[in-house]
Amino acid sequence: TSDLKGNVEGPGHYFQATDKAWKDLDNLLLTQGWVAYTWKDVFNPPVPQYAAESQFTVQGKVTNVFNKGVPETGIMLTSIRPLIIKDTLTRKDGSFTFNDLPLSDTLSFFIQAKNKNNKSFNVGLEVDEFKPPVYTSANLRLLPWYVNTDTLLLKYVSTIAEQKQEELKLQKGTNVLSEVVITAKKIIKGSRNLNGAGNADIILDEKDMAHYRNLTLYELLVKRFKYIYTTRVNGIAIYKYMQRRIVFVIDGVPASPPESYMENITAEDIKGIEIMDSFNYIYPTYITKFEVAWKIQPYIFILEITTRSGHGAFAYMKNIPGTYWYRPMLFTSSKQFYSPKYTVKSPITLTDLRSTIHWAPNIVTDKEGKAFVSFYSADKVGSYSVIMEGSDMNGNIGRQTGTITIK
Structure with missing residues (x-):
């Protein structure tokens, strides 16, 4: 729909x-589904915005100073985890493709263009980055769950209540321990925080960086902290947060001027950011070590940034011609629907009150159009609805409903 x-x-x-x-x-x-048709689109259908992907590929193009493709240029692709080393040549239009790459949750490729002498040279190298569509939420009126609800939702709520009652039964005759609250600090691996890793007022780790993905360091900070702004003193950009100057420390080294790398460092280049806001984290550690560089400014806001390379801000001062760091979108494999497995010796201590007892999204029939499906029922007696939907290779669709009774 x-x-x-x-x-x-x-x-x-x-x-x-x-x-x-x-x-x-x-x-x-x-x-609701009427659309207008034109003969032009019928005989010359538009190219789909997102092509079907049968495998994981990396595609790009090498261009010269006139923005024209450079043919027969050597391209090398390397990755550390997993270890991958591949090379290929560009086509006549300067484009290149790497096929059959492994699927992994986090990948980072270094791509480099080389001349006939196997050396880097001054060319433009671009990779086709995936741009996801902009999500727009449906403007639907939200009602409380109990208004005009259906029997399925009411059944789900009653089932949750029964599960809680079953859990209380298990607690009878046992000693219930008091609640234990475990507190832990976020630790940035490889951090050069002078107070020690994890000793900061605010810590953004790799999970936070994955949320911001391709945002530059400046875009990340503006999105995370709304009151960041820029002023200029003698033509040099000064970044401030709520009237306090931001001091950037990248891999343990004060970075100045910050404007030269704010647009080159992205969230994917960063392992974590530790923010020192309180006096206890700023003095005496940072003020004592960098008092000459900062001229002992009392109103500062320190950002200790730990990059993945660990080479400091100079590694991101400018993009090296003929190279490209490509970090594709995270790959997430499909999750299997939960189904209990019972053995003869396994003791059953908890009543099975699942409301949805089975879901199989990819059943393939045999030559006769038949398929076999098995599952365990829940312990709750009653009537369960069965819904079957499918389609054949010609686009024909079908649907059948029924019920099973558990006594």
């Missing part, structure tokens, strides 16, 4: 093999 306007109520009704359902489906498509 993604191509239909509005919200379709009861979509399962249109899958029924009845004359009324087909008429209702026709009316639905005429009203």
Whole structure:
């Protein structure tokens, strides 16, 4: 229903093999799914915005100073984890492709263009970065769950209540321990924080950096701290946070002027950021060591930044021609629907009160159109709904509903 306007109520009704359902489906498509057609688009269909990907590939192009493709240029792709070393040549238009790359949750590739002497040279190297579509939430009116709710939701709420009662039964005859609250500091691996790793007022770790992904350091700070602004003194940019000057320390070295690398360092280049705001974290450690560089300014705000390379700000002062750091979007494998496994010797101590007892999204039938599915039922007696939906290779769709009774 993604191509239909509005919200379709009861979509399962249109899958029924009845004359009324087909008429209702026709009316639905005429009203909510009607679109205009032009012969130009029919005979010259537009290229899809997102091409189908049968494998993980890296594609790009090498250009010269006139922005024209450079053919037969050597391209090398390397990765440390997992260890990958590949090379290829550009095509006539300067484009290149690396195929059959492994799937991993976090990848980082260093891509380098080389001339005939196997040396880097001054060319432009661009990689086709994936740009996800902008998500726009549906402007739907939110109602409390108990208003005009259905029997499925009411059943789910009652099941949760019963599960809590079962947990209370298990506690009878046992000693319930008091609540133990575990507190821990975020530790940035490789941090050169003078107070010790984790000793800061605010800490942003790798999980936070993954949330900001391709944002530059400046964009990251502005998004995380709304009151950051820039002023200029003698033509040099000074970054401030709530009237306090921000002092950048990258891999243990004060970085100045910060403007030269604020747009080159991205969140993907950073392991973590430790922010020293209180007096106890700034004095005497930072003020004592860097008092000459900072001229003992009392109103400062220190950002200790730990990069993945560990080479400080100079590694990000400028992009090296003919090279490219490519960090694709994180890959997440599909999760399997939970299904209990019982053995003869395993003791059953908790009642199974699952409301959804089985879900199989990818059942393939045999030559006769048959398939076999097995699952364990829940312990709660009653009637359970069975919904089956599918399609064949010709685009025909089908739907069937039924019930099973557990006694």
